[in-house]
Amino acid sequence: MARALLATLVLAPSLLAACGESAVAPPPQPPPPVAPATTAPAPVAAPAPVASGAPAAAYKDPNESDAPIRLAPLFGTGGSPPTFPAATTSDIGCLGHATVVGDNVKDYPAVVSACGAPTGLAEYTKAVSGMLHSTLDKQDSYVVALAGGYCYRVIATGDQSIFDLGLSIAPVAGGKTTEDGARGSVAIIDNDQPLCVDTSGD
Numbered sequence: 001m002a003r004a005l006l007a008t009l010v011l012a013p014s015l016l017a018a019c020g021e022s023a024v025a026p027p028p029q030p031p032p033p034v035a036p037a038t039t040a041p042a043p044v045a046a047p048a049p050v051a052s053g054a055p056a057a058a059y060k061d062p063n064e065s066d067a068p069i070r071l072a073p074l075f076g077t078g079g080s081p082p083t084f085p086a087a088t089t090s091d092i093g094c095l096g097h098a099t100v101v102g103d104n105v106k107d108y109p110a111v112v113s114a115c116g117a118p119t120g121l122a123e124y125t126k127a128v129s130g131m132l133h134s135t136l137d138k139q140d141s142y143v144v145a146l147a148g149g150y151c152y153r154v155i156a157t158g159d160q161s162i163f164d165l166g167l168s169i170a171p172v173a174g175g176k177t178t179e180d181g182a183r184g185s186v187a188i189i190d191n192d193q194p195l196c197v198d199t200s201g202d
Contacts, residue, residue, distance in 0.1 A: 061131040068141035071125040076147035087120030094119055095191045102160030102185055111155055115191055121153055132162060143172065143202050151194035158185040169195070172202040 063069075075082045089097070098114035100107045108127065116123070130140040146152060158165045167187035168179040178195060180187040189195055 059131075059133050059136045061137060063128070063130045064137070064140075068143045069128065071128065071142050071144040073145055073147070074124055074126070075122075076124070076150060082122055084120055084122050085117045087118065089118040091115075091119050091190075091194065092192050095186065095188060098186075100157075100184075100186055104157050104159045104185075107186060108155070108157040111157055111186055111188070115153060115155065115188060119153075119194075121194070124152065132158070139166075145202055146197045146200065148198050148200040151196040153191070153194045154189045156187045160185055 094115035095111065096114075097118075098107070098110040100110060115121075125144055128142065132138065132140065154167060154169065156165060156167045162185045164183045165185050165187045166180065167189055168177050169189060170177040178189055180189050182188070
């Protein structure tokens with residue numbers, strides 16, 4: 001099995017409370033409600049029921065899509081063979097080398113710097129940003145072609161208002177769904193060992 005690719009996703013701050021339950025502290029208080037919009041908000045990739053009186057007009061995600069967003073692989077699709085950095089640290093516990101402060105702009109590069117190149121991984125997709133909302137937009141979906149014969153790590157970070165960020169990989173063709181098992185504003189699949197793929201597919 002070749003060693004190894006890095007698929008990177010990033011989720012930016014929610015505007016109000018985020019998904020999940022607090023394992024440490026309650027989320028920040030939401031801003032004062034604004035007047036409701038005269039038209040319904042645009043549909044999102046995974047619509048969720050809108051609570052009565054929810055400030056829909058205040059929630060706008062410029063990176064939202066009605067369908068899963070396709071990510072472009074940087075290599076592995078018939079081009080030149082990738083070059084991987086030499087591993088200088090173990091996969092196990094790599095997240096412990098990152099200083100996480102609850103600020104997505106700082107946390108994402110910190111996590112990638114700890115669990116990316118030092119463990120022998122090369123960037124496989126460019127990072128993407130989005131927003132989540134506890135009722136209006138509970139999840140974002142992405143599709144990426146994974147080349148068989150490689151191992152991958154998927155990283156997502158959020159701001160401190162996301163107190164239980166979840167990350168899962170569900171093969172389009174079916175099969176077992178892989179999820180991160182941690183709470184908090186950082187989610188990784190997987191920080192103990194990369195997820196290895198034998199057969200190419202989305």
